[in-house]
Structure formats: C-alpha cells, structure tokens
Amino acid sequence: MMLSENLYNLRKLHKFSQEQVAERLGVSRQAVAKWEAGETAPDIHNCVAMARLYDVSVDDLVNYDSAGSGMMVPPRGKHLFGVVTVGDKGQIVIPKQARKIFHIEAGDRLVVLGDEAQGIAMVKADTMLSLMNDMQQAMKEQEE
Numbered sequence: 759m760m761l762s763e764n765l766y767n768l769r770k771l772h773k774f775s776q777e778q779v780a781e782r783l784g785v786s787r788q789a790v791a792k793w794e795a796g797e798t799a800p801d802i803h804n805c806v807a808m809a810r811l812y813d814v815s816v817d818d819l820v821n822y823d824s825a826g827s828g829m830m831v832p833p834r835g836k837h838l839f840g841v842v843t844v845g846d847k848g849q850i851v852i853p854k855q856a857r858k859i860f861h862i863e864a865g866d867r868l869v870v871l872g873d874e875a876q877g878i879a880m881v882k883a884d885t886m887l888s889l890m891n892d893m894q895q896a897m898k899e900q901e902e
Contacts, residue, residue: 761820762796764831768812768819769794771830783807809834 839853867883
C-alpha cells in the first residue's frame, strides 16, 4: 500500500499528470493509474525509473511510510530521523540511523553551526578541519 500512495503523492508533488509520467517511462497511462490505485505494482525497472524521475531512493519509493512522520518521501540523500528531546544541559541523542549513515561514533567530535534564520547544523570536526585546510590552500595558491 505504501508504494501506491508514494507514487500518487510524488506525482502530485512534482505536478505531473499520469500521462506525463507514462510518457517519461514508456508505459501506458492506465499502467500508472493501476500502480497508484494499488491494483498492480510496477516492475523493478519502472521503480528505478520513477525513483530517478522523482529524485528519491528506490527503497523509499517502495517502503517509505509517511504515517509515522506525516512527511512525504524525502528526496535522495535527505533524511528525516524523527524528533529528539533536548536534555536539561542541552544534550541530545543522535538517532541510531543517523549515526550509522554519517559514521558517527562515540568520542567523535562535532562542530555545531548556527544560522538564526535556518537553524542548527552539525558537521564532524575532522571534515570541517579538512574543508578549512582546503580553503586555506586554495587562498595561498591564488596569492601566488
């Protein structure tokens, strides 16, 4: 059931008609309608093509359940890990899936960045240091 809902919602989000999706995939409009109604399911090749069309992962296209979060299928590379609670001293627990995807382990150091209009971001300290070194090197090369 998630697949059919995801297909319908993604098509609407991208403002495509069933005819436009069918044309891009090389299938009939009726096939797209049946997939969205849950009457049939697209084969793996069409799932891959639709994941590319909508810029989502195949796994999210097929398995993402918006019931838990109330959010649509996230774009490829974007993640919604849920809600965390800030403790009395400002501590948060980074969700396990986020730690796994971004290779964050106990003892890792993170740089916390803030933009009053956009919010807070965290970057691994070694990644930030590497970026700063690259920028410094580029500036030295421009001066020479």
